[in-house]
Amino acid sequence: MKYDVIIVGAGPAGASTALALKNTNLKVALIDKQQFPRDKACGDAIPGQTFIALAKLNPKYAEAIKSFKKKQSIKKTLFVNWNGKSTSKTWKHFTYNSTRTDFDAELLKLALEENKKIDFLPETKIKQVSYVAEGISCLTDKKNELTAGLIIGCDGAHSIVKKELLKTKTDLKIEMNCTAVRQYYTGLKHTKSEQNEVYLTKKYPSGYFWIFPLKNDISNVGFGIENNSGVNVRAAFEELLKSDKVLAPLFKNATPLGRVIGAPLPLGGSDNQIIGNRFLLCGDAASLVAPISGSGIDNAVYSGIMAAKQVNSCFKQARFDSDVMKPYQDEVHGTLTKTMRSNKTKMKIITMYPWLMNWLIGILHRFKFGN
Numbered sequence: 001m002k003y004d005v006i007i008v009g010a011g012p013a014g015a016s017t018a019l020a021l022k023n024t025n026l027k028v029a030l031i032d033k034q035q036f037p038r039d040k041a042c043g044d045a046i047p048g049q050t051f052i053a054l055a056k057l058n059p060k061y062a063e064a065i066k067s068f069k070k071k072q073s074i075k076k077t078l079f080v081n082w083n084g085k086s087t088s089k090t091w092k093h094f095t096y097n098s099t100r101t102d103f104d105a106e107l108l109k110l111a112l113e114e115n116k117k118i119d120f121l122p123e124t125k126i127k128q129v130s131y132v133a134e135g136i137s138c139l140t141d142k143k144n145e146l147t148a149g150l151i152i153g154c155d156g157a158h159s160i161v162k163k164e165l166l167k168t169k170t171d172l173k174i175e176m177n178c179t180a181v182r183q184y185y186t187g188l189k190h191t192k193s194e195q196n197e198v199y200l201t202k203k204y205p206s207g208y209f210w211i212f213p214l215k216n217d218i219s220n221v222g223f224g225i226e227n228n229s230g231v232n233v234r235a236a237f238e239e240l241l242k243s244d245k246v247l248a249p250l251f252k253n254a255t256p257l258g259r260v261i262g263a264p265l266p267l268g269g270s271d272n273q274i275i276g277n278r279f280l281l282c283g284d285a286a287s288l289v290a291p292i293s294g295s296g297i298d299n300a301v302y303s304g305i306m307a308a309k310q311v312n313s314c315f316k317q318a319r320f321d322s323d324v325m326k327p328y329q330d331e332v333h334g335t336l337t338k339t340m341r342s343n344k345t346k347m348k349i350i351t352m353y354p355w356l357m358n359w360l361i362g363i364l365h366r367f368k369f370g371n
């Protein structure tokens with residue numbers, strides 16, 4: 001099959017790119033190895049900037065995703081230190097929690113409803129990407145060959161587009177990349193429906209533990225930490241649930257649902273190369289997860305929208321070389337990366353002096369900030 005554009009990955013980055021390509025006459029394939037709805041390891045906290053990004057594209061898109069039913073509205077986050085002292089931050093932007101199974105399927109549904117020209121190919125894994133005379137060739141697990149003038153890698157932290165065309169993989173072991181795990185729980189009696197909870201722990205002070213409530217007495221519970229801490233994240237998560245003096249009592253009568261799943265978080269804040277001859281990378285494939293918070297859905301959406309603008313420009317100029325792709329990379333670095341750079345510095349300080357955050361929460365608690 002011959003396309004103008006192939007988007008690999010139909011998560012938030014891929015779905016947003018497809019949505020933003022609505023008013024073009026381009027023949028676009030949106031490919032995902034999974035069928036939707038599909039699960040994805042995540043805290044399920046949809047950042048407020050996600051809706052702001054969608055509203056910039058078209059206010060109607062933000063409204064559609066905001067009014068989605070399968071959500072738990074969130075107004076504030078409680079930060080608890082390892083002595084059990086807490087403070088909270090009220091969010092000024094609209095935000096909610098929703099399982100990625102539901103949220104990603106809804107965003108994809110919106111993209112496919114709005115952009116009817118998209119050829120969506122679920123359960124199709126891209127196994128190989130290479131340059132051919134007509135542009136880019138993708139070989140699928142079904143042994144089909146798809147070709148296009150341009151390819152967009154929205155295929156997450158282990159991006160095959162990045163690996164095959166940039167000839168490099170994201171080194172998820174290097175400093176400042178993280179791994180996190182999550183599991184659903186029911187019966188957490190202490191939770192408040194519109195409040196997320198973030199916990200520091202004495203044993204693993206450079207990571208954080210979260211409890212994010214969903215609908216129907218279910219909470220998303222997880223733990224993430226920097227990879228070069230050398231900590232086995234899953235083992236640490238289970239240990240904290242059993243023996244942390246602040247957390248363990250909360251889980252005494254709670255029941256786990258399903259299994260613990262985890263994934264890496266490729267953190268942003270560096271001017272990485274995210275373009276090349278006939279390709280662009282977005283979302284996790286471009287390492288755009290925010291340091292400290294670990295949120296990446298908003299930047300996946302922002303970068304998808306920016307990528308669609310670049311695609312239009314490429315086809316208008318009939319040029320697909322890396323020089324012509326530069327405005328996309330400059331826009332990502334000048335906006336998303338720029339914001340994340342200062343967070344990266346703060347994260348370095350926090351990891352070097354983990355007691356600082358613990359102390360700060362204690363002070364804010366004492367002066368009753370946000371309690």
Ligand SMILES: Cc1cc2nc3c(=O)[nH]c(=O)nc-3n(C[C@H](O)[C@H](O)[C@H](O)COP(=O)(O)OP(=O)(O)OC[C@H]3O[C@@H](n4cnc5c(N)ncnc54)[C@H](O)[C@@H]3O)c2cc1C
Nearest residue numbers: 009011012013033042043045126156180283284295296297
């Ligand atoms: C445990 C954990 C907790 C997190 N919590 C939060 C949170 O609460 N809030 C937040 O904003 N962010 C969170 N993040 C980060 C967030 O999950 C990612 O930043 C976000 O999913 C990035 O979206 P994406 O579209 O780039 O990639 P993804 O959502 O990973 O989507 C990539 C898609 O590509 C497909 N794909 C991959 N390879 C191929 C292939 N070869 N062929 C075809 N398809 C392919 C996959 O099936 C997938 O659907 C968390 C991450 C983790 C690991």
